[in-house]
Amino acid sequence: xxxxxxxxxxxxxxxxxxxxxxxxxxxxxxxxxxxxxxxxxxxxxxxxxxxxxxxxxxxxxxxxxxxxxxxxxxxxxxxxxxxxxxxxxxxxxxxxxxxxxxxxxxxxxxxxxxxxxxxxxxxxxxxxx
Amino acid sequence: xxxxxxxxxxxxxxxxxxxxxxxxxxxxxxxxxxxxxxxxxxxxxxxxxxxxxxxxxxxxxxxxxxxxxxxxxxxxxxxxxxxxxxxxxxxxxxxxxxxxxxxxxxxxxxxxxxxxxxxxxxxxxxxxx
DNA sequence: CCGATTTTGACAACGGTTTTCATTTTAGCG
DNA sequence: CGCTAAAATGAAAACCGTTGTCAAAATCGG
Ligand SMILES: [Zn+2]
Ligand SMILES: [Zn+2]
Ligand SMILES: [Zn+2]
Ligand SMILES: [Zn+2]
Numbered sequence: 500x501x502x503x504x505x506x507x508x509x510x511x512x513x514x515x516x517x518x519x520x521x522x523x524x525x526x527x528x529x530x531x532x533x534x535x536x537x538x539x540x541x542x543x544x545x546x547x548x549x550x551x552x553x554x555x556x557x558x559x560x561x562x563x564x565x566x567x568x569x570x571x572x573x574x575x576x577x578x579x580x581x582x583x584x585x586x587x588x589x590x591x592x593x594x595x596x597x598x599x600x601x602x603x604x605x606x607x608x609x610x611x612x613x614x615x616x617x618x619x620x621x622x623x624x625x626x627x628x
Numbered sequence: 629x630x631x632x633x634x635x636x637x638x639x640x641x642x643x644x645x646x647x648x649x650x651x652x653x654x655x656x657x658x659x660x661x662x663x664x665x666x667x668x669x670x671x672x673x674x675x676x677x678x679x680x681x682x683x684x685x686x687x688x689x690x691x692x693x694x695x696x697x698x699x700x701x702x703x704x705x706x707x708x709x710x711x712x713x714x715x716x717x718x719x720x721x722x723x724x725x726x727x728x729x730x731x732x733x734x735x736x737x738x739x740x741x742x743x744x745x746x747x748x749x750x751x752x753x754x755x756x757x
Numbered sequence: 758c759c760g761a762t763t764t765t766g767a768c769a770a771c772g773g774t775t776t777t778c779a780t781t782t783t784a785g786c787g
Numbered sequence: 788c789g790c791t792a793a794a795a796t797g798a799a800a801a802c803c804g805t806t807g808t809c810a811a812a813a814t815c816g817g
Binding site: 503533534535536537538541560 | 795796797798804805
């Protein structure tokens with residue numbers, strides 16, 4: 500039914516890291532797909548609402564999306580050079596967030612955690628270069 | 629020298645939580661200050677560059693600023709209802725981020741961590757209402 | 758005072774995202 | 788198959804926070 504949405508998800512499934520809407524749109528067009536930017540945005544929104552993709556915001560305000568392997572709560576270790584992303588679990592962080600919230604009498608605690616670094620390949624390239 | 633910048637910083641110093649540029653601009657104008665929005669943006673940029681204020685991005689892409697008490701690395705516990713913000717230290721989180729990065733061979737690890745919740749007053753209001 | 762330098766702010770431009778709305782596609786039905 | 792109702796699509800316009808432009812105003816140095 501949602502042929503276009505599937506196309507968008509396919510792109511994400513085969514991507515190493517987070518991708519932007521415009522980015523995905525460009526690739527689809529390059530692949531010859533007849534699709535509009537609006538539809539890409541709508542597909543990403545729907546996928547994010549369904550919990551089928553994770554969304555986060557870049558430092559410069561762009562929304563980026565990723566089809567993560569696990570549907571359970573997790574965080575990301577992102578290479579700031581090539582974008583390669585690893586999903587990481589962090590029980591320690593989960594506990595810490597709850598604790599620090601409770602200590603100050605806050606309720607309904609949520610949190611955002613992202614870890615950035617330079618991945619092994621990019622580290623190698625950098626030291627070689 | 630920077631009268632306008634001081635005015636912007638004053639607003640932040642007397643604010644409980646993070647404030648947006650437009651927000652600060654509106655308050656300054658309401659207080660009768662003659663200042664332009666561009667100048668507010670420039671002041672905030674300068675203050676952020678100086679490390680005198682923390683900046684982060686809202687879920688809806690707005691940049692918000694806060695004059696934090698400590699100049700050292702810390703995170704924030706933010707009331708998602710009234711914006712009241714507490715600065716929190718998290719040695720456990722710092723260690724976790726380093727560890728998880730190292731485990732995957734990533735170098736030059738950085739991280740972003742924010743905790744959200746409903747503050748005591750807002751929790752009271754909510755249960756009363 | 759006077760010219761050089763910096764700061765300011767009204768306004769336009771920018772870029773990512775959302776809305777609009779007319780057209781196209783699909784679903785349901787006899 | 789027709790045929791209509793409902794859903795999906797996408798081009799273009801609107802939106803909104805932010806940044807750039809540039810001439811006027813304030814400040815500085817001498
Ligand atoms: Zn990399
Ligand atoms: Zn978590
Ligand atoms: Zn509150
Ligand atoms: Zn930290």
